Amino acid sequence: MLPVSRTRHLRLGIAVVALALALPAFAGTLPEAVNGQALPSLAPMIARVSPAVVNISSTSHRRVAVNPFFSDPIMRQFFGMPAVPSRELVQQSLGSGVIVNAQKGYILTNNHVIAGSDDIKVTLTDGKSYTAKVIGADAVSDLAVIQIHAPGLVALPFADSSKLRVGDFVVALGDPFGLGQSATSGIISGLQRQDLRRSGVQNYIQTDASINPGNSGGALVNLDGQLVGINSMIYSPSGASAGLGFAIPSNLAADVMKQLIAHGKVERGSLGVDVQNLTARVAAALGIKASGGALITNVLPDSPAAKAGLKPGDLVTSVNGNPVTDAQDLRNAQGLAPLGSTLRLGVDRGGRQLVIDATLTAISSQASGASLDARLAGASFSDTPSGNGIEGVTITDVAPGSRAARNGLDSGDVLVGVNNVATPNLVQLRRVFSLHPRVLLLTLVRQGQMVQLQIGG
The missing domain is CATH 2.40.10.10 (Trypsin-like serine proteases)
Incomplete structure (x- = not known):
């Protein structure tokens, strides 16, 4: 066995030497060509594309409580502190962006890169930095457009x-x-x-x-x-x-x-339904034979779904001929379709196969408190701009002496949850109140502090 092993090692050594002699000697680099064929390289393409990709650094400033203990007004009164002790918290984040319009300086990036920022800096590949302003942001798709003014920018073309x-x-x-x-x-x-x-x-x-x-x-x-x-x-x-x-x-x-x-924002339509995944247990309880789909659990009054005749218990199995396997499929279909478009829904209703057309309508970004719950009468609610870093619904106005005012709501409060359910937007807030909760536990962000209000029936 030993002589055979030595022979194999000798042949391998000769082959390596021969290969080394056949190739030009480059210290630490690959040859430009082998047997007359140029080696493929991404370098020319990357050199052409790189100037269109930028660095983004963002900074945000907000005040936070030194100690949550002092968020309780009773504790502040006991210790003789009229205001909540706070300090400034500075947060920085780094990300990237893509120049998509060289003439106007538009840069496409992720919403989470710039959300809540007070100052945004864009650095080009030549090392020059520019202050950017936000043109628009969309938390749903996690996209944002910012703008800089700089000469000689290079933009990337879009592919299909x-x-x-x-x-x-x-x-x-x-x-x-x-x-x-x-x-x-x-x-x-x-x-x-x-x-x-x-x-x-x-x-x-x-x-x-x-x-x-x-x-x-x-x-x-x-x-x-x-x-x-x-x-x-x-x-x-x-x-x-x-x-x-x-x-x-x-x-x-x-x-x-x-x-x-x-x-400056994305206008989306909605069917006005709450849906959940169809599990084996739910299917058995409802006598549904299908193995997948989006099960409608609630239909908002006067919504496109209500006008089209959809009902709780309906199982959406397809949209425009494309199969719906779970609730996320239906949410995607709504989010990706243009406002005003009509969705053709395949629906399983108690074993009967139906085709129902529903037109997506705009979702109002404002609501009166009385339309949500009588206990909030006198307050006005609006979707919070996506750039401020808080996912909630802003209370834009509270009428003096109104029921909302008596229940402790203030103008400027951001409502982020009701009864431990997150309310990032008015759509979700309406859904929570459509269940007619008897007791309300409101979670609010007030002047940078988290507070809770309990309102009885």
């Missing part, structure tokens, strides 16, 4: 993300960990990813190109240097890349961007 296929090569560009612009390559691992443990519209591109903290808002491009997605999130047990990166498709990003530039 509907033509992406699993296996296509892509490159992710951004500023991970604030180290400077970096590029990583990989493939499209999956399309139309949903159910990623977050709310809002979900229609993600999955890629194994490394995406790390700081890459959020950066570009996912094809080999032609066209934008196919906005890097948004990762799945990782450690917080660093584990080969599970997710990007918002360019087609969705382009649609949202147009609305943000035109209106």
Whole structure:
């Protein structure tokens, strides 16, 4: 066995030497060509794309209580403190962005990169920094548009993300960990990813190109240097890349961007229904034979769903011919459809298969307290702008002497929860009050402090 082993080692050594002699000697670099064939490189494309990808640093200032103990007015009175002792908390975040309009300086990024910021700085690849202003932001899609004024900007063209296929090569560009612009390559691992443990519209591109903290808002491009997605999130047990990166498709990003530039916000329609997943236990209890779908549990009065004839207990199994496997599928269908469009719903009602058309209508961003609950009469409610960092409904006005005033509500309060249910917007707030709760436990943010009010029936 020993002579055979030596022979194999000798042959291997000769082969290595021969290969080394056949290639030109480059110290620490790959050859430009092998047997007359140029080696493929992403360098020319990356050099062309890189100037369109920027670093974004944002700073926010807010006052927080020194000790939550003193949020209780009784404790403050006992210790002779008329106001809540507080200090200024400064928070900084880093992310990336993509220049999408060179002439007007529009930059597309993630909403979570700039949400709640008082100061936003954009740094280009040449090292120059500019102050940016927010044009519009949308928490539902996690997209935002900011603007800078700078000469000689380079913008990225959009690709048609509907033509992406699993296996296509892509490159992710951004500023991970604030180290400077970096590029990583990989493939499209999956399309139309949903159910990623977050709310809002979900229609993600999955890629194994490394995406790390700081890459959020950066570009996912094809080999032609066209934008196919906005890097948004990762799945990782450690917080660093584990080969599970997710990007918002360019087609969705382009649609949202147009609305943000035109209106500063995204106008979406809604069917006006609450839905849940169809579990085996629920299906058995209701006698439903289907294995999937979105089960309607509540229909809001005067909503498009109510006008179309949808009822609690209906099971939505398809939208416009596309199968609905769970509640998130129906939420996506509403969130991705243009305002005013008609959805053709396949519905299972007690075993009968129905087709129902419902037109998405705009959701009012304001409501009177009396329309929600008589105990809130005299207060006016409005959706909170997405840029202030608080997900809740703002109380814009409280009439003096009104029932709302007597129950302790103040103008400027942000209502973030009712009876331990989060109320990030008026849609969810209406849903909570549609259940007609007997006792109200309101969770409010008041002048930077969290307070709770209990209101009896």
